[in-house]
């Protein structure tokens with residue numbers, strides 16, 4: 001069994017089947033991207049894995065045991081969403097510390113992370129004083145402050161300009177390469193998936209299941225706007241035209 005073992009037999013909203021026989025495994029330290037047509041259930045899947053929704057048929061195991069157990073919050077699970085989701089009444093440091101229940105060296109680690117993400121001068125700043133890119137940096141620091149073994153990311157860098165997005169992707173890869181959590185990264189952008197991930201899981205149109213588990217055959221570092229990413233995407237579209245037809249907006 002892999003470190004993470006996902007078997008979703010069925011996830012419904014009312015009578016509507018959204019995920020069906022969706023399964024995959026992944027190991028500690030891997031970086032997986034999840035791509036698929038809009039509205040196919042990518043966020044729904046992350047919510048199940050993150051324990052934000054337990055209404056499904058199937059199992060989610062980590063290290064051979066259920067990831068979520070009643071009354072117990074899973075340890076070292078990090079999350080980052082499309083919206084930075086910061087508390088407007090807390091400064092940057094306290095927003096990062098929010099997820100650090102009971103940690104003794106919490107403040108030191110949170111400050112160190114804020115420095116690492118380039119916000120050493122904005123530790124006391126309120127969210128309203130920060131730019132969109134800076135808010136994502138705080139959210140990235142908060143995702144890593146628990147030293148996650150499993151990190152769930154739902155389009156965390158969507159709608160940023162290319163240089164800001166690239167700086168955040170580089171930061172994420174630096175933090176990932178240092179701590180090596182298993183990352184599940186949802187994105188609409190196939191080039192972003194091919195730039196960041198070891199494996200890209202392609203989900204079908206609804207009800208979603210994994211239709212291709214693709215190992216990215218490129219060494220790191222990679223540039224999102226680099227010619228090798230464009231060529232790889234082109235090759236994938238040629239080889240899997242039907243599979244990718246629902247994703248044409250990513251081109």
Ligand SMILES: Nc1ncnc2c1ncn2[C@@H]1O[C@H](COP(=O)(O)OP(=O)(O)OP(=O)(O)O)[C@@H](O)[C@H]1O
Nearest residue numbers: 013014018036037038039040041042043044045188
């Ligand atoms: N709480 C909910 N109640 C009812 N239906 C829902 C709920 N959450 C999601 N859905 C539906 O489930 C389907 C999958 O939604 P989800 O947001 O998981 O897709 P997605 O692949 O993440 O979409 P996108 O790529 O557009 O972000 C959609 O049809 C959505 O309308």
